[in-house]
Ligand code: SF4
């Protein structure tokens with residue numbers, strides 16, 4: 001577990017020592033985020049929890065993309081650029097079983113792998129996993145090499161190809177860096193649910209269940225014990241924090 | 248072997264100034280492209296969230312592979328004690344340095360944040376093969392410099408074979424590292440195979456030697472120094488062997504993929520249904536880059552002339568470049584298999600179908616500037632220090648350097 005906490009600590013040291021320099025080179029929002037997260041990290045980020053999500057494909061409705069739009073609003077992913085380069089942290093995918101013809105519709109996002117290839121390959125350590133299992137990119141030290149995008153089996157990451165405006169202070173982004181779903185870490189640290197989960201519940205589909213995988217009494221743990229679920233590409237043995245039911 | 252005379256190039260000819268002018272011109276264009284990519288973002292390139300590594304990476308990896316391969320000539324002379332290659336060892340080590348600098352420049356200038364190079368140099372993630380490569384590349388540059396110094400400094404000559412051996416081993420590890428950048432990508436069907444490393448080693452040998460022969464011929468043409476058939480003959484045979492080796496590994500790569508049922512899709516894509524990638528594979532790599540040069544090198548009608556050796560070298564480079572394009576871009580163009588056994592019917596994030604990529608002018612300019620950087624550094628170095636034997640005529644070389 002030590003191994004898992006160290007990136008956070010390094011990150012904090014890094015922030016301390018380079019705050020002045022960084023403040024001059026990155027958007028103010030970025031710094032704000034770093035400080036606020038470090039603050040929460042003092043108390044909240046521990047390896048006693050592992051955040052995860054269970055997605056029930058039988059409840060996910062085909063035409064609905066409320067989770068996607070909620071994410072875009074929450075994090076300000078609203079650039080007007082050609083679709084090939086537009087960032088998407090969560091997307092809706094439709095698939096059909098080649099044998100049976102059965103169709104499924106489901107949201108796909110960063111799976112917050114326990115053994116994340118994106119973190120393994122990142123040369124600078126910008127991609128890191130918090131002790132509570134959330135995989136993030138430190139925009140201070142991401143050099144924009146995109147190796148993590150090559151390595152991610154789920155195509156969960158986006159590279160920022162253009163200058164951004166109207167950033168949210170709690171969700172910093174920057175041209176020339178890579179980003180992906182943060183599992184709404186700013187909300188989770190305040191004991192709220194991720195925006196996508198909230199939106200899905202609000203329209204009544206309730207297809208996304210968020211919670212602590214390590215707490216046997218959490219709703220998600222109980223449900224996982226009860227129903228059969230699967231990880232995407234289980235053969236890769238990355239043990240993602242996001243699991244799918246009914247697939 | 249003590250008595251070879253090395254000369255600097257005179258630097259008065261039109262070729263010399265022309266070469267410098269052209270290199271500087273392309274370097275400036277490349278820097279302009281990099282500035283624009285930095286200023287506007289990668290939005291101006293053809294790269295996107297699907298094809299994340301594009302043309303600059305093809306150029307960069309081409310240069311890095313050539314750099315490690317070009318050192319082969321020096322290795323042959325010092326590690327394998329082939330005295331025949333000795334007069335060319337200095338040029339070989341020099342090219343290794345300049346080509347690597349050219350390749351790394353492209354790689355760095357393409358980063359989303361080239362301004363954070365210091366971060367890349369100071370914070371390492373030791374698990375990342377990329378970090379290892381930074382270490383390997385810097386180490387390679389250092390070793391090549393020491394190698395050159397020992398070669399040129401009479402007092403140091405007795406350590407020269409030791410450094411040569413270190414350089415040789417370092418180079419093999421370096422190319423393995425470059426190949427592993429791709430080989431370690433578990434999720435990408437086209438890349439995740441152990442053959443990637445030996446394939447890259449073979450490719451580096453053929454590309455490196457081809458680049459070396461071209462530089463040798465150009466240099467002799469510029470200096471109007473006599474270039475004997477003898478001095479070209481042996482490397483020429485070797486080039487043929489390397490081209491064959493690359494072909495062997497390409498064959499092994501594709502047949503092993505065909506063996507795994509799960510990889511038929513990507514194989515079919517590259518070999519038959521992949522449009523530009525299929526054309527580049529068969530037309531570019533197989534025909535232009537393998538069959539034609541082998542014909543030029545071995546068929547009696549051509550194999551004697553200097554021009555056909557030059558042509559074979561150029562074709563080897565064209566073929567290697569095409570192969571790298573197919574591997575790097577083609578491997579990304581084929582969609583990731585996120586749902587095995589399922590077919591993607593809809594997605595807002597391009598999970599369905601082949602990803603399109605058209606390299607932009609910016610990317611190509613940036614790539615070419617890498618070659619220009621290598622060329623400029625080489626020409627300047629040749630002007631300043633004596634890297635080349637004054638004469639490569641058979642009569643000056645052969646009697647002393649017969650094996
Ligand atoms: S899904 Fe991709 S981006 Fe997310 S943790 Fe896993 S490898 Fe990293």
Ligand code: SF4
Nearest residue numbers: 122142143145146148
């Ligand atoms: S793009 Fe950034 S986060 Fe991704 S591997 Fe490179 S430095 Fe790490």
